[in-house]
Amino acid sequence: xxxxxxxxxxxxxxxxxxxxxxKVEQLAPDFVSVxxxxxxxxxxxxxxxxxxxxxxxxxxxxxxxRDYTPRHYDRAARQLTIEFALHEQGAASDWARGVVVxxxxxxxxxxxSMIIPMDxxxxxxxxxxTALPAIRxxxxxxxxxxxxxxxxxxxxxxxxxxxxxxxxxxxxxxxxAALVQALRDLALPDGDGFVWFAGEAAVAKQVRDIVFVEKxxxxxxxxxxxxxxxxxxxxxxxxx
Numbered sequence: 001x002x003x004x005x006x007x008x009x010x011x012x013x014x015x016x017x018x019x020x021x022x023k024v025e026q027l028a029p030d031f032v033s034v035x036x037x038x039x040x041x042x043x044x045x046x047x048x049x050x051x052x053x054x055x056x057x058x059x060x061x062x063x064x065x066r067d068y069t070p071r072h073y074d075r076a077a078r079q080l081t082i083e084f085a086l087h088e089q090g091a092a093s094d095w096a097r098g099v100v101v102x103x104x105x106x107x108x109x110x111x112x113s114m115i116i117p118m119d120x121x122x123x124x125x126x127x128x129x130t131a132l133p134a135i136r137x138x139x140x141x142x143x144x145x146x147x148x149x150x151x152x153x154x155x156x157x158x159x160x161x162x163x164x165x166x167x168x169x170x171x172x173x174x175x176x177a178a179l180v181q182a183l184r185d186l187a188l189p190d191g192d193g194f195v196w197f198a199g200e201a202a203v204a205k206q207v208r209d210i211v212f213v214e215k216x217x218x219x220x221x222x223x224x225x226x227x228x229x230x231x232x233x234x235x236x237x238x239x240x
Contacts, residue, residue, distance in 0.1 A: 005220035008115040012045050014108060016056070021103045022079065028159040030086040031129065032096045033071070036105060041078045046070040047113035049138040050196070050223060055082065056106035059091050066092040067227070069133040070110065080107060083136075085129035085156065087228075114223065118142055121191035126151040126183060126207070128176060130227040131198035132160060138196075139164035151186075153179050176203045184210050194221050201226035 017040035025033040046053075052067040072081040084096035118141070125135045125148060135150060139162055142148060146166040154172045162170055173179050180203060188195070195217060197207045204226040211217045211224065225238050 006117050007220070009112060010047060010115065011112045012047075012110055014111050015040070017041060017044070017107045019080070019105055019107055021099055021101050021105065023081075024099055024101060027083070028156045031132070031156045031160070032084045032086065032099070033081060034084060034096065034099055035079050035081045036107060037077065037079045039078055041073075041080055041107075042075070044070075044073055044075070044080060045113075046073055046110055048115050049134045049141060050114050050116065050225075051110040051112075053080075053082070053110050054108040055092060056108060057092070057095055059095060062091055064091040064095065069137065071133045071137055082107075083133040085132065116194060116196070116223070118146060120146070120194045122147045122149070122189045122193040124149045124151070124186075124188070124193065124195045126179065126195075126197045126199075127227075128153045128179070128199040128203070129156045130200075132157060134196075134198060136160065136162060139166060139168060142166035147189075149186075151179060151182055176200065179203070180206050180210070183207060184214065188215055188217060192221075194223075196223045198225045198227045201229035 017038060019036035019038035019040065021034055022037040023035035027033050051070055053070055055066050055068050057064045068082045070080060071083045086093040086096060125138060142164055144165040148166050148168050150162060150168055150170045152172055153175055157172045162168060173182055195211055197204065204224055208224045211222055212219055
């Protein structure tokens with residue numbers, strides 16, 4: 001297991017960027033890809049799959065601000081793609097369900113990046129629907145020869161591609177309870193590895209205890225995040 005912290009943390013200048021929707025793609029019934037364009041994106045920087053930007057939208061009397069993963073950035077085209085996992089309720093999910101080309105929005109951040117090296121002997125990426133954009137971005141960025149275990153919940157994941165030059169072992173389980181049990185039963189490989197998880201807050205806390213307490217995995221070689229919390233708005237928390 002990792003003996004020292006190889007993670008590099010960098011800060012970025014935070015700007016509010018006016019953008020316009022130029023493409024909407026329904027990747028699954030509850031998963032939408034939205035591409036934004038604007039000259040304000042000319043100097044956009046996202047150095048890690050673990051980054052998050054603030055999506056800002058005025059919906060009626062409510063100013064919605066939610067964290068999302070920068071899924072893909074095209075500097076030449078001044079375009080940024082964000083994938084929205086749609087919950088049953090929520091202003092941002094409602095916006096993404098009805099979004100059309102030409103709608104304005106504001107993107108802010110990311111404020112910083114946690115750059116996770118590519119050359120770990122093995123990596124474990126796990127999470128629910130909200131983790132899928134980050135996981136899919138990471139897989140696309142990893143080179144050949146890297147070994148990755150991916151553990152995610154369905155059914156959205158069953159309809160998505162997990163393209164990668166890396167050697168990927170993909171497992172899709174039905175729900176959060178099954179994911180927690182699968183992580184508990186999983187024997188982490190020997191050697192220098194990295195564990196990454198993102199999902200609902202209560203589940204993330206269970207995962208934290210499994211990884212750090214039950215498996216005694218080093219905290220400096222893992223990132224466990226609560227991307228959302230049942231019954232709360234705009235929740236994002238890193239569990240150290």
